[in-house]
Amino acid sequence: MRRARWMGLAVAAGLLGAAAPPSPPPPPEIAIPQPRVFPESITATRDGTLIVGSAGNGTIWRARPGDKAATIFIAPDSSGLVSVLGVFADDRHGLLYVCSNGRRSDPTEARDRAAAIRLFDLKSGAPVRNIPTPGASRSLCNDFAVAPDGTAYVAETLRGSIIRVRGDKADVWIADPRLAGADGIAFDDDGQLYVTSVTSGRMFRTGTNADGSARPLVELIPPRKLDRPDGLRHIGRGRFLLAEAGDQGGITLMTVKGDTVTLSPLPGGRTGTTSAVALGKTSWAVAGKLRYRTDPALAGQDPGPFAIYGTPIRAGR
Template sequence: MLRIWAALAGTAMLVGEPTATVADRRVFPESITSTPDGALIVGGTATGALYRAGPRETVLTRWTAPAPGAPSGIFGVLADPARDTLWACRTGIPPGQTPTAIVRYRLSTGEALRSAPFPGGGFCNDLTLDRQGVVYATDIGRGRVIRMVPGQAPVEWIADPLLAGADGIVVHRGRVLVNSVRSGKLIAIPIAGDRPGTPAELALSRSLQRPDGMRLAGRDTLLVVEGVGRLASIDLSSKPPLRVTTLADGLVEPVGVTHARGAAQVVQGHISYVLNPELRGKDPGAHGIFAIPFKEPKR
Protein backbone atom coordinates (compact mmCIF):
# COMPACT_ATOMS: atom_id res chain seq x y z
CA MET A 1 0.00 0.00 0.00
CA LEU A 2 1.07 3.56 -0.68
CA ARG A 3 1.07 5.85 2.31
CA ILE A 4 0.11 9.47 1.67
CA TRP A 5 0.78 12.03 4.36
CA ALA A 6 -1.97 14.58 4.97
CA ALA A 7 0.10 17.56 6.01
CA LEU A 8 -2.75 19.54 7.54
CA ALA A 9 -4.33 16.71 9.51
CA GLY A 10 -1.07 15.04 10.44
CA THR A 11 -2.50 11.66 9.46
CA ALA A 12 -1.94 9.29 6.55
CA MET A 13 -4.27 8.01 3.83
CA LEU A 14 -3.87 4.69 2.03
CA VAL A 15 -3.92 4.58 -1.76
CA GLY A 16 -4.12 1.34 -3.69
CA GLU A 17 -3.61 0.90 -7.40
CA PRO A 18 -1.86 3.35 -9.75
CA THR A 19 -4.11 5.77 -11.59
CA ALA A 20 -2.33 5.22 -14.92
CA THR A 21 -0.02 2.60 -16.42
CA VAL A 22 2.35 2.21 -19.36
CA ALA A 23 0.89 -0.22 -21.89
CA ASP A 24 4.17 -1.95 -22.82
CA ARG A 25 6.21 -4.06 -20.40
CA ARG A 26 9.97 -3.78 -19.83
CA VAL A 27 9.98 -0.09 -20.79
CA PHE A 28 11.74 1.04 -17.57
CA PRO A 29 10.83 4.74 -17.66
CA GLU A 30 13.19 7.12 -15.87
CA SER A 31 11.28 10.40 -16.13
CA ILE A 32 7.80 11.82 -16.68
CA THR A 33 6.49 15.10 -18.07
CA SER A 34 3.09 16.61 -18.76
CA THR A 35 1.29 19.30 -20.73
CA PRO A 36 -1.08 21.94 -19.32
CA ASP A 37 -4.14 19.98 -20.51
CA GLY A 38 -3.07 16.92 -18.50
CA ALA A 39 -1.39 14.70 -21.09
CA LEU A 40 1.33 12.47 -19.58
CA ILE A 41 4.54 11.42 -21.38
CA VAL A 42 7.34 9.04 -20.39
CA GLY A 43 10.33 7.61 -22.23
CA GLY A 44 11.64 4.07 -22.34
CA THR A 45 15.23 3.56 -21.24
CA ALA A 46 15.05 0.06 -22.73
CA THR A 47 13.02 0.81 -25.88
CA GLY A 48 14.02 4.32 -26.95
CA ALA A 49 10.35 5.10 -27.58
CA LEU A 50 8.06 7.73 -26.08
CA TYR A 51 4.74 6.78 -24.46
CA ARG A 52 1.79 9.13 -24.08
CA ALA A 53 -1.66 9.29 -22.51
CA GLY A 54 -4.11 12.02 -23.49
CA PRO A 55 -5.61 14.37 -20.87
CA ARG A 56 -8.35 11.94 -19.79
CA GLU A 57 -6.61 8.66 -20.63
CA THR A 58 -5.18 6.23 -18.08
CA VAL A 59 -2.94 4.10 -20.33
CA LEU A 60 0.25 5.46 -21.88
CA THR A 61 0.66 3.85 -25.30
CA ARG A 62 3.62 3.92 -27.65
CA TRP A 63 3.69 7.33 -29.29
CA THR A 64 6.99 7.33 -31.21
CA ALA A 65 9.56 4.88 -32.45
CA PRO A 66 13.26 5.38 -31.68
CA ALA A 67 14.83 8.11 -33.79
CA PRO A 68 16.96 6.58 -36.60
CA GLY A 69 20.67 6.56 -35.79
CA ALA A 70 20.14 7.86 -32.25
CA PRO A 71 21.28 6.11 -29.08
CA SER A 72 18.62 3.72 -27.87
CA GLY A 73 17.39 4.79 -24.43
CA ILE A 74 15.29 7.77 -23.36
CA PHE A 75 15.93 9.11 -19.86
CA GLY A 76 14.84 12.66 -18.92
CA VAL A 77 11.81 14.12 -20.72
CA LEU A 78 10.46 17.67 -20.55
CA ALA A 79 7.51 19.24 -22.38
CA ASP A 80 7.84 22.84 -23.62
CA PRO A 81 4.34 23.69 -24.92
CA ALA A 82 5.20 27.33 -25.66
CA ARG A 83 7.61 26.15 -28.37
CA ASP A 84 5.73 22.99 -29.40
CA THR A 85 8.76 21.03 -28.21
CA LEU A 86 9.45 17.92 -26.18
CA TRP A 87 13.05 17.68 -24.97
CA ALA A 88 14.58 14.32 -24.10
CA CYS A 89 17.87 12.80 -22.97
CA ARG A 90 18.97 9.90 -25.15
CA THR A 91 21.76 7.52 -24.30
CA GLY A 92 22.69 3.99 -25.17
CA ILE A 93 22.62 0.97 -22.91
CA PRO A 94 24.74 0.49 -20.89
CA PRO A 95 24.82 4.22 -20.06
CA GLY A 96 28.14 6.04 -20.35
CA GLN A 97 29.59 3.63 -22.88
CA THR A 98 27.71 4.84 -25.96
CA PRO A 99 26.85 8.29 -27.42
CA THR A 100 24.50 10.54 -25.48
CA ALA A 101 22.49 13.47 -26.79
CA ILE A 102 19.73 16.01 -26.24
CA VAL A 103 16.90 15.29 -28.67
CA ARG A 104 14.16 17.69 -29.71
CA TYR A 105 10.72 16.39 -30.73
CA ARG A 106 7.65 18.21 -31.98
CA LEU A 107 5.31 18.08 -29.00
CA SER A 108 2.14 18.12 -31.11
CA THR A 109 3.13 15.11 -33.25
CA GLY A 110 6.08 13.29 -31.64
CA GLU A 111 8.24 13.88 -34.72
CA ALA A 112 11.98 13.78 -33.96
CA LEU A 113 13.52 17.08 -35.14
CA ARG A 114 17.12 17.28 -33.96
CA SER A 115 19.73 15.33 -32.02
CA ALA A 116 22.54 17.29 -30.37
CA PRO A 117 25.39 15.17 -28.94
CA PHE A 118 26.90 15.98 -25.55
CA PRO A 119 30.40 17.49 -25.77
CA GLY A 120 32.94 14.84 -24.82
CA GLY A 121 30.34 12.11 -24.29
CA GLY A 122 28.92 11.38 -20.87
CA PHE A 123 25.41 10.42 -19.77
CA CYS A 124 22.48 12.81 -20.28
CA ASN A 125 20.15 12.04 -17.38
CA ASP A 126 17.63 14.89 -17.05
CA LEU A 127 17.01 18.40 -18.34
CA THR A 128 15.25 21.69 -17.77
CA LEU A 129 15.03 25.05 -19.49
CA ASP A 130 14.76 28.76 -18.70
CA ARG A 131 12.28 31.32 -20.03
CA GLN A 132 14.48 32.02 -23.06
CA GLY A 133 14.42 28.36 -24.06
CA VAL A 134 18.01 27.64 -23.01
CA VAL A 135 18.34 23.96 -22.05
CA TYR A 136 20.33 22.75 -19.05
CA ALA A 137 21.02 19.02 -18.75
CA THR A 138 22.74 16.91 -16.08
CA ASP A 139 25.61 14.56 -16.87
CA ILE A 140 25.25 12.05 -14.06
CA GLY A 141 28.41 10.18 -14.98
CA ARG A 142 30.78 13.14 -15.04
CA GLY A 143 29.30 15.48 -12.45
CA ARG A 144 28.55 18.39 -14.76
CA VAL A 145 25.79 20.46 -16.32
CA ILE A 146 25.52 20.91 -20.09
CA ARG A 147 23.98 24.08 -21.55
CA MET A 148 22.42 24.45 -24.99
CA VAL A 149 21.31 27.79 -26.43
CA PRO A 150 18.59 27.46 -29.12
CA GLY A 151 20.16 26.91 -32.51
CA GLN A 152 23.62 26.18 -31.08
CA ALA A 153 25.51 23.04 -30.07
CA PRO A 154 25.54 21.95 -26.42
CA VAL A 155 28.56 23.05 -24.37
CA GLU A 156 29.87 22.18 -20.93
CA TRP A 157 28.51 24.85 -18.58
CA ILE A 158 30.01 23.65 -15.29
CA ALA A 159 31.81 20.61 -13.88
CA ASP A 160 32.40 20.42 -10.13
CA PRO A 161 33.02 17.69 -7.50
CA LEU A 162 29.88 18.91 -5.72
CA LEU A 163 27.90 17.76 -8.77
CA ALA A 164 29.01 14.12 -8.60
CA GLY A 165 25.91 12.03 -9.27
CA ALA A 166 24.02 15.02 -10.74
CA ASP A 167 20.48 13.84 -11.45
CA GLY A 168 17.33 15.98 -11.15
CA ILE A 169 17.47 19.58 -12.38
CA VAL A 170 15.24 22.69 -12.48
CA VAL A 171 15.68 26.42 -13.10
CA HIS A 172 14.42 28.57 -10.23
CA ARG A 173 14.67 32.36 -9.95
CA GLY A 174 17.96 32.92 -11.76
CA ARG A 175 19.72 29.77 -10.66
CA VAL A 176 19.96 26.12 -11.64
CA LEU A 177 19.08 23.63 -8.90
CA VAL A 178 20.60 20.15 -9.15
CA ASN A 179 20.27 17.17 -6.84
CA SER A 180 22.84 14.41 -6.42
CA VAL A 181 21.56 10.85 -6.30
CA ARG A 182 24.86 9.87 -4.65
CA SER A 183 25.21 12.44 -1.89
CA GLY A 184 21.57 13.47 -1.43
CA LYS A 185 22.56 17.13 -1.69
CA LEU A 186 20.59 19.92 -3.34
CA ILE A 187 22.95 22.31 -5.10
CA ALA A 188 22.27 25.83 -6.39
CA ILE A 189 24.25 27.30 -9.30
CA PRO A 190 23.67 31.01 -10.03
CA ILE A 191 23.15 31.91 -13.69
CA ALA A 192 25.48 34.81 -14.54
CA GLY A 193 24.72 35.51 -18.18
CA ASP A 194 26.01 32.55 -20.12
CA ARG A 195 28.38 31.56 -17.32
CA PRO A 196 27.76 29.76 -14.02
CA GLY A 197 28.30 31.24 -10.60
CA THR A 198 29.84 29.28 -7.74
CA PRO A 199 27.80 26.17 -6.85
CA ALA A 200 26.68 25.85 -3.23
CA GLU A 201 24.82 23.24 -1.22
CA LEU A 202 21.43 24.33 0.11
CA ALA A 203 20.66 23.49 3.75
CA LEU A 204 17.55 21.30 4.13
CA SER A 205 15.41 20.51 7.17
CA ARG A 206 16.00 16.82 6.52
CA SER A 207 18.35 14.98 4.22
CA LEU A 208 17.25 13.55 0.89
CA GLN A 209 17.90 9.88 0.21
CA ARG A 210 18.79 8.99 -3.37
CA PRO A 211 16.90 11.94 -4.90
CA ASP A 212 15.95 11.48 -8.54
CA GLY A 213 13.54 13.40 -10.76
CA MET A 214 12.27 16.77 -9.55
CA ARG A 215 10.00 19.47 -10.95
CA LEU A 216 8.59 22.80 -9.80
CA ALA A 217 4.92 23.00 -8.79
CA GLY A 218 4.17 26.69 -8.65
CA ARG A 219 6.83 29.37 -8.20
CA ASP A 220 8.59 28.15 -5.06
CA THR A 221 7.60 24.54 -4.41
CA LEU A 222 9.92 21.78 -5.55
CA LEU A 223 8.62 18.23 -5.89
CA VAL A 224 11.30 15.53 -5.70
CA VAL A 225 11.15 11.74 -5.62
CA GLU A 226 13.56 9.75 -3.46
CA GLY A 227 14.78 6.29 -4.39
CA VAL A 228 13.88 4.98 -0.93
CA GLY A 229 10.22 5.24 -1.93
CA ARG A 230 9.24 8.77 -1.02
CA LEU A 231 7.82 11.88 -2.64
CA ALA A 232 8.82 15.13 -0.94
CA SER A 233 8.18 18.81 -1.40
CA ILE A 234 10.74 21.52 -0.65
CA ASP A 235 9.60 25.05 0.15
CA LEU A 236 12.17 27.15 -1.69
CA SER A 237 10.77 30.34 -0.13
CA SER A 238 11.34 29.19 3.47
CA LYS A 239 14.28 30.32 5.55
CA PRO A 240 17.29 27.96 5.71
CA PRO A 241 17.21 25.15 6.36
CA LEU A 242 14.61 24.85 3.60
CA ARG A 243 11.49 23.05 4.78
CA VAL A 244 11.20 19.48 3.42
CA THR A 245 7.80 17.78 3.73
CA THR A 246 7.20 14.10 3.03
CA LEU A 247 4.08 13.82 0.85
CA ALA A 248 4.13 10.07 0.24
CA ASP A 249 6.01 7.05 1.54
CA GLY A 250 6.05 3.43 0.42
CA LEU A 251 6.32 4.10 -3.32
CA VAL A 252 7.91 1.29 -5.34
CA GLU A 253 11.01 2.44 -7.23
CA PRO A 254 9.88 6.00 -8.02
CA VAL A 255 12.04 7.78 -10.59
CA GLY A 256 10.24 10.90 -11.80
CA VAL A 257 7.47 13.35 -10.99
CA THR A 258 5.38 15.98 -12.75
CA HIS A 259 2.50 18.15 -11.57
CA ALA A 260 -0.61 17.47 -13.66
CA ARG A 261 -4.32 16.74 -13.31
CA GLY A 262 -4.31 18.49 -9.93
CA ALA A 263 -1.83 16.05 -8.41
CA ALA A 264 1.80 15.04 -8.29
CA GLN A 265 2.16 12.26 -10.85
CA VAL A 266 4.94 9.84 -9.86
CA VAL A 267 6.20 7.23 -12.32
CA GLN A 268 7.51 3.82 -11.30
CA GLY A 269 10.72 2.77 -13.04
CA HIS A 270 11.35 -0.82 -11.88
CA ILE A 271 15.04 -0.07 -12.30
CA SER A 272 15.99 -3.05 -10.13
CA TYR A 273 14.97 -5.27 -13.06
CA VAL A 274 17.74 -3.61 -15.07
CA LEU A 275 20.45 -3.44 -12.41
CA ASN A 276 19.90 -6.67 -10.43
CA PRO A 277 21.24 -9.73 -12.30
CA GLU A 278 18.72 -11.95 -10.49
CA LEU A 279 15.80 -9.92 -11.84
CA ARG A 280 17.19 -8.99 -15.25
CA GLY A 281 15.04 -10.42 -18.06
CA LYS A 282 12.04 -11.02 -15.84
CA ASP A 283 8.70 -9.27 -16.26
CA PRO A 284 8.33 -6.45 -13.70
CA GLY A 285 4.64 -6.04 -14.44
CA ALA A 286 3.05 -2.79 -15.54
CA HIS A 287 4.89 0.44 -14.85
CA GLY A 288 2.50 2.44 -12.69
CA ILE A 289 1.90 6.17 -12.35
CA PHE A 290 0.57 7.24 -8.96
CA ALA A 291 -1.41 10.44 -8.46
CA ILE A 292 -0.42 11.96 -5.11
CA PRO A 293 -2.95 14.59 -3.94
CA PHE A 294 -1.16 17.93 -3.96
CA LYS A 295 -2.29 21.51 -4.42
CA GLU A 296 0.07 24.32 -5.26
CA PRO A 297 0.41 26.49 -2.15
CA LYS A 298 -0.95 30.01 -2.31
CA ARG A 299 1.69 32.73 -1.97
Protein backbone atom coordinates in the same frame (compact mmCIF):
# COMPACT_ATOMS: atom_id res chain seq x y z
CA MET B 1 -41.82 -10.50 19.78
CA ARG B 2 -39.61 -12.26 17.20
CA ARG B 3 -40.61 -9.68 14.60
CA ALA B 4 -39.70 -6.81 16.93
CA ARG B 5 -36.33 -8.38 17.63
CA TRP B 6 -35.53 -8.70 13.91
CA MET B 7 -36.65 -5.13 13.31
CA GLY B 8 -34.33 -3.96 16.09
CA LEU B 9 -31.41 -5.86 14.57
CA ALA B 10 -32.16 -4.37 11.16
CA VAL B 11 -32.25 -0.84 12.56
CA ALA B 12 -28.97 -1.42 14.41
CA ALA B 13 -27.33 -2.76 11.27
CA GLY B 14 -28.57 0.22 9.32
CA LEU B 15 -27.14 2.61 11.88
CA LEU B 16 -23.79 0.84 11.80
CA GLY B 17 -23.77 0.94 8.02
CA ALA B 18 -24.61 4.63 8.00
CA ALA B 19 -21.84 5.38 10.48
CA ALA B 20 -19.14 3.59 8.48
CA PRO B 21 -17.10 6.05 6.40
CA PRO B 22 -17.02 5.40 2.66
CA SER B 23 -13.94 3.64 1.35
CA PRO B 24 -11.50 6.04 -0.32
CA PRO B 25 -11.34 5.67 -4.09
CA PRO B 26 -8.31 3.81 -5.41
CA PRO B 27 -5.46 6.08 -6.52
CA PRO B 28 -5.63 6.96 -10.20
CA GLU B 29 -3.39 4.91 -12.44
CA ILE B 30 -2.60 4.93 -16.16
CA ALA B 31 -1.24 1.67 -17.54
CA ILE B 32 1.88 1.48 -19.67
CA PRO B 33 0.95 -1.61 -21.70
CA GLN B 34 4.37 -3.08 -22.43
CA PRO B 35 6.71 -5.25 -20.34
CA ARG B 36 10.15 -4.14 -19.14
CA VAL B 37 9.56 -0.49 -19.99
CA PHE B 38 11.44 0.86 -16.97
CA PRO B 39 9.99 4.40 -17.18
CA GLU B 40 12.56 6.86 -15.85
CA SER B 41 11.12 10.32 -16.43
CA ILE B 42 7.76 12.04 -16.81
CA THR B 43 6.74 15.49 -18.03
CA ALA B 44 3.43 17.24 -18.73
CA THR B 45 2.13 19.75 -21.24
CA ARG B 46 -0.18 22.67 -20.54
CA ASP B 47 -3.21 20.75 -21.81
CA GLY B 48 -2.64 17.96 -19.29
CA THR B 49 -0.94 15.44 -21.57
CA LEU B 50 1.61 13.23 -19.80
CA ILE B 51 4.77 12.07 -21.58
CA VAL B 52 7.04 9.30 -20.29
CA GLY B 53 10.43 8.05 -21.47
CA SER B 54 11.50 4.40 -21.37
CA ALA B 55 14.98 3.53 -20.14
CA GLY B 56 14.27 -0.05 -21.19
CA ASN B 57 13.80 0.34 -24.93
CA GLY B 58 13.75 4.04 -25.88
CA THR B 59 9.99 4.35 -26.44
CA ILE B 60 8.31 7.68 -25.67
CA TRP B 61 4.80 7.17 -24.27
CA ARG B 62 1.93 9.65 -24.15
CA ALA B 63 -1.32 9.75 -22.16
CA ARG B 64 -3.91 12.42 -22.89
CA PRO B 65 -6.40 13.58 -20.23
CA GLY B 66 -8.87 10.79 -19.50
CA ASP B 67 -6.77 7.99 -21.01
CA LYS B 68 -6.69 4.73 -19.05
CA ALA B 69 -3.56 3.55 -20.84
CA ALA B 70 -0.62 5.33 -22.42
CA THR B 71 0.06 4.93 -26.13
CA ILE B 72 3.29 5.07 -28.10
CA PHE B 73 4.09 8.65 -29.10
CA ILE B 74 7.60 8.19 -30.53
CA ALA B 75 8.67 4.67 -31.45
CA PRO B 76 12.33 3.64 -31.22
CA ASP B 77 12.19 2.03 -34.67
CA SER B 78 11.60 5.44 -36.25
CA SER B 79 13.50 7.66 -33.81
CA GLY B 80 16.59 5.55 -33.26
CA LEU B 81 16.29 6.03 -29.50
CA VAL B 82 17.81 3.20 -27.48
CA SER B 83 17.47 4.19 -23.83
CA VAL B 84 15.72 7.34 -22.62
CA LEU B 85 16.25 9.05 -19.28
CA GLY B 86 15.01 12.64 -18.92
CA VAL B 87 12.08 14.03 -20.89
CA PHE B 88 10.95 17.65 -20.64
CA ALA B 89 8.06 19.43 -22.37
CA ASP B 90 8.85 23.03 -23.35
CA ASP B 91 5.38 24.37 -24.17
CA ARG B 92 6.66 27.88 -24.81
CA HIS B 93 8.75 26.72 -27.77
CA GLY B 94 6.75 23.63 -28.76
CA LEU B 95 9.63 21.23 -28.08
CA LEU B 96 10.14 17.94 -26.28
CA TYR B 97 13.65 17.48 -24.89
CA VAL B 98 14.87 13.89 -24.58
CA CYS B 99 18.02 12.46 -22.98
CA SER B 100 19.21 9.74 -25.34
CA ASN B 101 21.75 7.19 -24.12
CA GLY B 102 23.04 3.79 -25.22
CA ARG B 103 22.91 0.42 -23.52
CA ARG B 104 25.77 -0.41 -21.18
CA SER B 105 26.28 -3.67 -23.05
CA ASP B 106 26.69 -1.96 -26.43
CA PRO B 107 30.13 -1.32 -27.98
CA THR B 108 31.62 2.10 -27.28
CA GLU B 109 31.01 3.27 -30.84
CA ALA B 110 27.30 2.49 -30.59
CA ARG B 111 27.03 4.17 -27.19
CA ASP B 112 28.79 7.25 -28.55
CA ARG B 113 26.27 7.50 -31.40
CA ALA B 114 23.33 7.13 -29.01
CA ALA B 115 24.60 9.74 -26.53
CA ALA B 116 22.65 12.81 -27.61
CA ILE B 117 20.28 15.55 -26.60
CA ARG B 118 17.29 14.97 -28.85
CA LEU B 119 14.56 17.49 -29.61
CA PHE B 120 11.16 16.55 -31.03
CA ASP B 121 8.05 18.50 -31.98
CA LEU B 122 5.89 18.51 -28.87
CA LYS B 123 2.63 17.92 -30.76
CA SER B 124 3.59 15.63 -33.63
CA GLY B 125 6.67 13.89 -32.27
CA ALA B 126 8.60 14.71 -35.45
CA PRO B 127 12.38 14.97 -34.97
CA VAL B 128 13.69 18.53 -34.75
CA ARG B 129 17.32 18.37 -33.63
CA ASN B 130 19.99 15.86 -32.65
CA ILE B 131 22.81 17.35 -30.58
CA PRO B 132 25.69 15.08 -29.52
CA THR B 133 26.22 15.06 -25.78
CA PRO B 134 29.60 16.63 -24.87
CA GLY B 135 31.81 13.75 -23.79
CA ALA B 136 29.73 11.24 -25.77
CA SER B 137 29.24 7.98 -23.86
CA ARG B 138 31.61 9.15 -21.11
CA SER B 139 28.77 11.48 -20.12
CA LEU B 140 25.19 10.67 -19.15
CA CYS B 141 22.39 13.08 -20.07
CA ASN B 142 19.86 12.66 -17.26
CA ASP B 143 17.29 15.48 -17.12
CA PHE B 144 16.46 19.03 -18.20
CA ALA B 145 15.49 22.47 -17.01
CA VAL B 146 14.58 25.08 -19.63
CA ALA B 147 14.88 28.84 -19.07
CA PRO B 148 12.24 31.25 -20.45
CA ASP B 149 14.59 32.26 -23.29
CA GLY B 150 14.74 28.65 -24.48
CA THR B 151 18.21 27.84 -23.16
CA ALA B 152 18.19 24.30 -21.80
CA TYR B 153 20.33 23.04 -18.94
CA VAL B 154 21.11 19.35 -18.61
CA ALA B 155 22.00 17.44 -15.46
CA GLU B 156 24.92 15.25 -16.56
CA THR B 157 25.54 12.39 -14.16
CA LEU B 158 28.83 10.64 -14.91
CA ARG B 159 31.22 13.59 -15.10
CA GLY B 160 29.38 15.80 -12.60
CA SER B 161 28.41 18.71 -14.80
CA ILE B 162 25.59 20.86 -16.12
CA ILE B 163 25.45 21.11 -19.90
CA ARG B 164 23.99 24.19 -21.59
CA VAL B 165 22.06 23.85 -24.86
CA ARG B 166 21.54 26.87 -27.11
CA GLY B 167 20.27 26.34 -30.64
CA ASP B 168 22.10 23.36 -32.07
CA LYS B 169 25.12 23.71 -29.76
CA ALA B 170 25.81 22.10 -26.39
CA ASP B 171 28.68 22.95 -24.06
CA VAL B 172 29.69 22.19 -20.48
CA TRP B 173 28.37 25.16 -18.51
CA ILE B 174 29.72 24.12 -15.12
CA ALA B 175 31.71 21.10 -13.96
CA ASP B 176 32.45 20.42 -10.31
CA PRO B 177 33.34 17.25 -8.39
CA ARG B 178 30.47 18.04 -6.02
CA LEU B 179 28.05 17.57 -8.92
CA ALA B 180 28.99 13.91 -9.35
CA GLY B 181 25.73 12.03 -9.76
CA ALA B 182 23.81 15.13 -10.93
CA ASP B 183 20.25 14.05 -11.72
CA GLY B 184 17.34 16.28 -10.73
CA ILE B 185 17.43 19.84 -12.07
CA ALA B 186 14.86 22.67 -12.02
CA PHE B 187 14.51 26.44 -12.08
CA ASP B 188 12.43 28.33 -9.53
CA ASP B 189 10.37 31.47 -10.17
CA ASP B 190 13.41 33.72 -9.61
CA GLY B 191 15.69 31.99 -12.10
CA GLN B 192 17.68 30.12 -9.47
CA LEU B 193 18.73 26.68 -10.68
CA TYR B 194 18.62 23.71 -8.30
CA VAL B 195 20.32 20.37 -8.85
CA THR B 196 20.44 17.18 -6.79
CA SER B 197 22.83 14.23 -6.86
CA VAL B 198 21.34 10.74 -6.99
CA THR B 199 24.56 9.20 -5.68
CA SER B 200 25.55 11.54 -2.83
CA GLY B 201 22.10 12.87 -1.92
CA ARG B 202 23.48 16.42 -1.94
CA MET B 203 21.62 19.48 -3.24
CA PHE B 204 23.00 22.66 -4.77
CA ARG B 205 21.84 26.02 -6.10
CA THR B 206 23.39 28.07 -8.86
CA GLY B 207 22.25 30.67 -11.37
CA THR B 208 23.30 32.67 -14.40
CA ASN B 209 25.57 35.70 -14.32
CA ALA B 210 25.02 38.64 -16.67
CA ASP B 211 27.61 37.22 -19.07
CA GLY B 212 25.87 33.84 -19.15
CA SER B 213 28.38 32.04 -16.96
CA ALA B 214 27.36 29.99 -13.94
CA ARG B 215 27.31 31.41 -10.45
CA PRO B 216 29.26 29.55 -7.75
CA LEU B 217 27.54 26.49 -6.35
CA VAL B 218 25.83 26.91 -2.99
CA GLU B 219 25.07 23.73 -1.08
CA LEU B 220 21.71 23.55 0.67
CA ILE B 221 21.32 21.20 3.62
CA PRO B 222 17.94 19.42 3.82
CA PRO B 223 16.59 18.38 7.25
CA ARG B 224 17.35 14.74 6.45
CA LYS B 225 19.47 12.85 3.95
CA LEU B 226 17.74 12.54 0.60
CA ASP B 227 17.08 8.94 -0.48
CA ARG B 228 18.55 8.71 -3.98
CA PRO B 229 17.00 12.00 -5.20
CA ASP B 230 16.01 11.65 -8.83
CA GLY B 231 13.59 13.79 -10.87
CA LEU B 232 12.98 17.37 -9.70
CA ARG B 233 10.10 19.56 -10.97
CA HIS B 234 9.21 23.10 -9.90
CA ILE B 235 5.52 23.64 -9.11
CA GLY B 236 5.54 27.30 -8.05
CA ARG B 237 6.21 29.56 -5.05
CA GLY B 238 9.46 27.89 -4.10
CA ARG B 239 7.94 24.42 -4.10
CA PHE B 240 9.20 21.39 -5.97
CA LEU B 241 8.19 17.78 -6.47
CA LEU B 242 11.21 15.62 -5.68
CA ALA B 243 11.23 11.94 -6.61
CA GLU B 244 13.30 9.81 -4.26
CA ALA B 245 14.21 6.50 -5.86
CA GLY B 246 15.57 4.71 -2.80
CA ASP B 247 13.99 1.91 -0.80
CA GLN B 248 12.46 4.43 1.62
CA GLY B 249 11.67 6.98 -1.07
CA GLY B 250 8.58 8.14 -2.90
CA ILE B 251 7.46 11.68 -3.75
CA THR B 252 8.47 14.60 -1.55
CA LEU B 253 7.04 18.11 -1.56
CA MET B 254 10.16 20.23 -1.13
CA THR B 255 9.97 23.91 -0.23
CA VAL B 256 12.97 26.25 -0.46
CA LYS B 257 12.98 29.65 1.29
CA GLY B 258 16.38 31.28 1.10
CA ASP B 259 18.80 28.62 2.27
CA THR B 260 16.17 26.71 4.25
CA VAL B 261 14.78 23.47 2.84
CA THR B 262 11.70 21.70 4.19
CA LEU B 263 10.54 18.25 3.12
CA SER B 264 7.01 16.82 3.29
CA PRO B 265 6.42 13.32 1.86
CA LEU B 266 3.26 12.92 -0.20
CA PRO B 267 0.92 10.10 0.84
CA GLY B 268 0.80 7.29 -1.67
CA GLY B 269 4.32 7.69 -3.03
CA ARG B 270 5.86 4.41 -4.19
CA THR B 271 9.28 2.96 -3.54
CA GLY B 272 11.64 3.53 -6.44
CA THR B 273 9.85 6.59 -7.83
CA THR B 274 12.15 8.21 -10.37
CA SER B 275 10.13 11.22 -11.53
CA ALA B 276 6.96 13.15 -10.70
CA VAL B 277 5.12 16.07 -12.26
CA ALA B 278 2.18 18.20 -11.12
CA LEU B 279 -1.15 18.64 -12.90
CA GLY B 280 -3.43 20.75 -10.77
CA LYS B 281 -3.57 19.23 -7.30
CA THR B 282 -2.38 15.80 -8.43
CA SER B 283 1.16 14.49 -8.74
CA TRP B 284 1.67 12.01 -11.56
CA ALA B 285 4.72 9.81 -11.18
CA VAL B 286 6.57 6.77 -12.46
CA ALA B 287 8.42 4.13 -10.47
CA GLY B 288 11.19 2.97 -12.78
CA LYS B 289 12.07 -0.23 -10.88
CA LEU B 290 15.60 0.40 -12.09
CA ARG B 291 17.13 -2.10 -9.67
CA TYR B 292 15.93 -4.82 -12.04
CA ARG B 293 18.38 -3.34 -14.56
CA THR B 294 21.30 -2.68 -12.21
CA ASP B 295 21.18 -5.31 -9.44
CA PRO B 296 22.72 -8.66 -10.53
CA ALA B 297 20.55 -10.44 -7.95
CA LEU B 298 17.44 -9.29 -9.86
CA ALA B 299 18.76 -9.93 -13.35
CA GLY B 300 16.21 -11.73 -15.52
CA GLN B 301 13.41 -11.48 -12.95
CA ASP B 302 10.01 -10.09 -13.90
CA PRO B 303 9.62 -6.51 -12.62
CA GLY B 304 5.86 -6.71 -13.11
CA PRO B 305 3.66 -4.16 -14.86
CA PHE B 306 4.47 -0.48 -15.13
CA ALA B 307 2.11 2.47 -14.77
CA ILE B 308 1.83 6.20 -14.27
CA TYR B 309 0.36 6.68 -10.82
CA GLY B 310 -1.36 9.66 -9.26
CA THR B 311 -1.39 10.95 -5.71
CA PRO B 312 -2.77 14.16 -4.15
CA ILE B 313 -0.32 17.00 -3.59
CA ARG B 314 -0.65 17.43 0.15
CA ALA B 315 1.71 16.91 3.04
CA GLY B 316 1.81 13.41 4.44
CA ARG B 317 3.28 11.86 7.57
